[in-house]
Amino acid sequence: MREYELVIVGGGPAGMAAALSAREHGINDILLLERDRCLGGILNQCIHPGFGITYYKEILTGPEYAERFIKGIHAAPEIDVRLQAFVVDLNKEKIMTVLRPGSMERIKAKALIMATGCRERTREMAHIAGTRPSGIYPAGLAQKMINMEGWLPGNEVVVVGSGDIGLIMARRFSLEGAMVKGVVEIKPTCSGLIRNVVQCLEDFNIPLYLGHKIARICGHDRVERVTVVRVNDDLNEIPGSAFDITCDTVLLSAGLIPENELIEMAGVKIDKNTNTPISDEVNTTSIPGLFVCGNAFKVYDVVDWVTKDSEEAGIQAALYIKRNP
Amino acid sequence: MNTRMICTECPKGCALSVTVHDGRVISVRGNECNRGVHFAHQEIENPKRLLTSTVCAEGLSVRMVPVRTDRPIPKDKLQEGMALIHTLRIKDPVNIGEVIVTRFLDLDVNLISTRSVK
Numbered sequence: 001m002r003e004y005e006l007v008i009v010g011g012g013p014a015g016m017a018a019a020l021s022a023r024e025h026g027i028n029d030i031l032l033l034e035r036d037r038c039l040g041g042i043l044n045q046c047i048h049p050g051f052g053i054t055y056y057k058e059i060l061t062g063p064e065y066a067e068r069f070i071k072g073i074h075a076a077p078e079i080d081v082r083l084q085a086f087v088v089d090l091n092k093e094k095i096m097t098v099l100r101p102g103s104m105e106r107i108k109a110k111a112l113i114m115a116t117g118c119r120e121r122t123r124e125m126a127h128i129a130g131t132r133p134s135g136i137y138p139a140g141l142a143q144k145m146i147n148m149e150g151w152l153p154g155n156e157v158v159v160v161g162s163g164d165i166g167l168i169m170a171r172r173f174s175l176e177g178a179m180v181k182g183v184v185e186i187k188p189t190c191s192g193l194i195r196n197v198v199q200c201l202e203d204f205n206i207p208l209y210l211g212h213k214i215a216r217i218c219g220h221d222r223v224e225r226v227t228v229v230r231v232n233d234d235l236n237e238i239p240g241s242a243f244d245i246t247c248d249t250v251l252l253s254a255g256l257i258p259e260n261e262l263i264e265m266a267g268v269k270i271d272k273n274t275n276t277p278i279s280d281e282v283n284t285t286s287i288p289g290l291f292v293c294g295n296a297f298k299v300y301d302v303v304d305w306v307t308k309d310s311e312e313a314g315i316q317a318a319l320y321i322k323r324n325p
Numbered sequence: 326m327n328t329r330m331i332c333t334e335c336p337k338g339c340a341l342s343v344t345v346h347d348g349r350v351i352s353v354r355g356n357e358c359n360r361g362v363h364f365a366h367q368e369i370e371n372p373k374r375l376l377t378s379t380v381c382a383e384g385l386s387v388r389m390v391p392v393r394t395d396r397p398i399p400k401d402k403l404q405e406g407m408a409l410i411h412t413l414r415i416k417d418p419v420n421i422g423e424v425i426v427t428r429f430l431d432l433d434v435n436l437i438s439t440r441s442v443k
Contacts, residue, residue: 044440047377047378047379047391047393047439048377049375049377049393050335050336053335053336059334059335059375061377061391061393061439062391063391063421063439063440064421064439064440067421067440067441146379147379147389147391148387148388148389149388149389150379150381150388150389175376175378175403175404175407176407177407193336193338194331194338194340195331195332195333195335195336195337195338197331198330198331198333198338199333199374203374203400301336302336
């Protein structure tokens, strides 16, 4: 079984920043595992601008921000990168099983940094009633379809939830020629950044229904319409307020869930409300030498802060390795 | 005349209070940095947006190449810009920052790749 000083799981912004920082602090035996075919993580599909303002003092798109780190990783011989590598189990000794096309390998880490990011909340988690036709997508999945695959998943769109991904996708669908018929938010305020309300909704005359919710999704094979209702202060339906919006697509922007099932398997104490490790210090867990950084540790608004905190994780891991030779 | 607007230059989204006279900006308040002043002038006098999108790739390692205008373009040209982008195909490897279309829409703006693609 091959043993590395430091293994990092996840080659997005968090994992790349942690790897480069650990190397800068004297660690020269680093393995970076990424399940996709390329590094960069979710940044590759975030083609809109707004990244790097704090970290680089420039306004970059996601792929541009990612590429600066990817170049740094490829220029560092101390960092061994494996793509299409999927970790399927992990124990408290920091031994993991890694699947790659055609191979299965056991790897041990002296220190481990998990930078596994988030997954999206689904329609079932958001408790939306109605039928189960096709045409219902988490907003980030729709973003991947349009920006990575070149598919337009629908023509008449209603966005549920006013998180930033939902607002940005409302603009993206509009630019691609789809009709975005509204963004429906149950709370009285928008959850996304105010700049995104301006440049993603107001610029394209997309209505924002605050204090409203989807009562049901209707449609047999494909989404045909949604029924929208106003809610009172207790978020309950106000009788008589229902109206229908015809659409063929419903996008869900209902929040993110940190992906921490592997560390849970290893015995790390997890807060089941947030699905994040219980910890009194950034990036640490209940297992010494097992760190979590980026959106897996907590959901960040801006990638610049992911980078900053993940660099800290690289330093924490380097210190742990030096103190436990 | 006083106008309120949200600066969209960065995720902070400063709430600007802008004094306008005869279509010209007289003063800007509420901005945390100088970009807010520039934004207020542009938004009143000639609103512009950076256009980001994707271009179909043919025979490369990815299906879509992300692109953007290297400078903001007039807001009312966004759809025209998208129509042009839909006609484009990228068949050769590109570097990040490489120009895909010079003088995009006959503006003093280039369309550039935002990712290196082999």
